[in-house]
Amino acid sequence: MSRAVNVVGNDAWEGTASSEASQEMDYEPRQVREASVAAKPTYRFEREDEPRKPEWASSLLLVQEACEAIKASEERVQVLELEIEAMxxxxxxxSIQMAxxxxxxxxxxxxxxxxxxxxxARAIExxxxxxxxxxxxxxxxxxSIKREKNAQLRAG
Incomplete structure (x- = not known):
């Protein structure tokens, strides 16, 4: 959880931000020493004394999940490469048989x-x-064929 303090002119506010997804700030008015009007706004973030383990644990979990996803992808790629080699x-x-x-x-x-x-060639011969x-x-x-034909014609 973070706490932010804003000092602008005579106005002051202080808020806390939780690490939830909404990231809403709760503002509490508080007395702050006066600053000159010409001065730029000053923001100061203070960290409360919370253990960082929950943040590191979730980050580590995300890294582990990413590593597992990458390993699974690499294994799938290897399986696909073996299938491609077999094909x-x-x-x-x-192709050799067809040739x-x-x-x-x-x-x-x-x-x-x-x-x-x-x-x-034999047919022509x-x-x-x-x-x-x-x-x-x-x-x-x-x-003799002509004579036979003539004889047949005369007889017929």
């Missing part, structure tokens, strides 16, 4: 393209041979 490792493994699958798929695509080109065979048949048997 990073899992993602790294998944391997991608390489495998690319190789399969290359092999399929090579097979497709080979089949296309077979078509060429069929065209030659057709021409050989038409040229070699063409006269």
């Amino acid at each position: 990073n490792a899992a993602h790294r493994d998944a 391997a699958r991608l390489n495998s798929a690319e190789e399969e695509i290359r092999a399929a393209n090579q097979r497709a080109k080979a089949f296309e 077979a078509e060429t041979w069929l065209t030659r065979l057709n021409q050989a048949i038409v040229n070699g048997f063409g006269g």
Whole structure:
């Protein structure tokens, strides 16, 4: 608890402030020696003889609570860091597996393209041979086929 004394001119007041949240002052008029009017107001705070332990105890309690909150935050950060490391490792493994699958798929695509080109070449070659065979048949048997068609037309 504090006590304040104010001396201004011929007026004087004295008050006490409690350490409660309201911080209200109780004023008591008191005789104080006269001061000159030109003098500036003088404030004097006097401390009563109270033990300081309650103030230190509450301050210490606040510091301890802050330390516990900081420790809890640090522990949570450590837990989150471990979770992030585990997730990073899992993602790294998944990325490696996906890269391997991608390489495998690319190789399969290359092999399929090579097979497709080979089949296309064989198809072109077979078509060429069929065209030659057709021409050989038409040229070699063409006269007898024409005769048979003409005979069928006459008979029909």
